[in-house]
Amino acid sequence: EVQLVQSGAEVKKPGESLKISCKGSGYSFTSYWIGWVRQMPGKGLEWMGIVNPGDSDTRYSPSFQGQVTISADKSISTAYLQWSSLEASDTAMYFCAKQGGAVTFDSWGQGTLVTVSS
C-alpha cells in the first residue's frame, strides 16, 4: 500500500525557519515525482512545486520560487519543504502528493498544519 506520512503540526514565529517532511513507503520512491500543495484556511489548492527524488531535479510555481525550497533524500525516502524566514501569510495546511503514471497526484499525505504567529 502506498503511504505518504507527513510530519506533525508546527507553530512558529515570524522570521523563524522551518522544514517539514513527507516519508513515502509502499512504492519505488525514486520512480515518481513528489509535489507540495498549499491550502490556506478556508481556501483552495495551490500547486507549489515538485521534486524528482531520483536526481533531485525540482520545478517551482513562479508564485513560490524563491519563497520555499523543495528537496528530497532518497536514502530515507523522504521529501521536504522548507522556509528560511516564515511570514504570517505562510499559515496554511501543506500537503505532499505523489505523481502517478498519469502524471498527476494519485496519492496524498495527511497534511501538515503550519501556523505562523507572533
Added chain:
Amino acid sequence: DIVVTQSPDSLAVSLGERATINCKSSQSVLYSSNNKNYLAWFQQKPGQPPKLLIYWASTRESGVPGRFSGSGSGTDFTLTISSLQAEDVAVYYCQQYYRPPYTFGQGTKLEIK
C-alpha cells in the same frame, strides 16, 4: 501559467439527482502526440486531503464509483455525478497537468438541496 476556472462556485443538488461541474482552461491541455487531455478531477471532504477521481479528463481512478464521470477536450471539461449520494458532499477541484505550474481551479462546493 495556464489559468483554470471552474463553474459554478457552489452547487446544491437533491439526492439522486445529477450534478454537473464545469472546468475551463485558458489554453488547450490536449497533447497532440498521444491525444490525451492532461486534466484531472479531485474530491476533498472536510478535514481530509484531496482524492483523485478522474485523470486524462475521463479515466476513473481505481475504486471510484461509476456514478462519477469526466468528459471534454481541449479547453472545456465537465465532471458529472449521475445520481448524487450523501457521501458526495465535498469540494471538487479540476487541475491541469499539461505544463508546470500544474494549476488547480478555484473549487466547487457541492451540497445537498
